Amino acid sequence: MSNLSKAKGFKKSKAGTYLSIGTTLFGAVSVLKQVKTARSEKDTLMLADAVFSAAAIVTGVAVLVRELRRLGDDDVLLG
Template identity: 75%
Template sequence: MSKALSKAKGFKKSKSGMYLSMATTAFGAISVAKQAKKARVENDTLRLIDAAVSAAAIVTGLAILYRELKRLGDDDVLLG
């Protein structure tokens, strides 16, 4: 079981894992966009603020994942 767990942790730090994390995070943007649209239609300021904060979290998360992906790429160059 420990071997499987270490493989899963390794996948999370791999390029494929990073791309999957980015796709999953970006998929959350669809939900936030729907939330924002509904909030605008209903003139619900609190939900609109919530959507904006969620969108900021998604952008930040994608930026962090992109930075990690670049670091992985830089490490590959150094190893070669």
């Protein structure tokens, strides 16, 4: 098995999905900083950008959690 195919397999594994969730949530830290800055500067446009970025993060985590559930359904040891 080549390294490339191992890497592609990791992306679809539970560990890879957990890693994706972690990195996505790490992005939430910068969004929180952006919200704090926008509020202190009373910048409505920057605040709107932060809100939409937060919505994208929430959606991304929801998709990854759904993928985790699908991976769990395929587990033959659970059935």
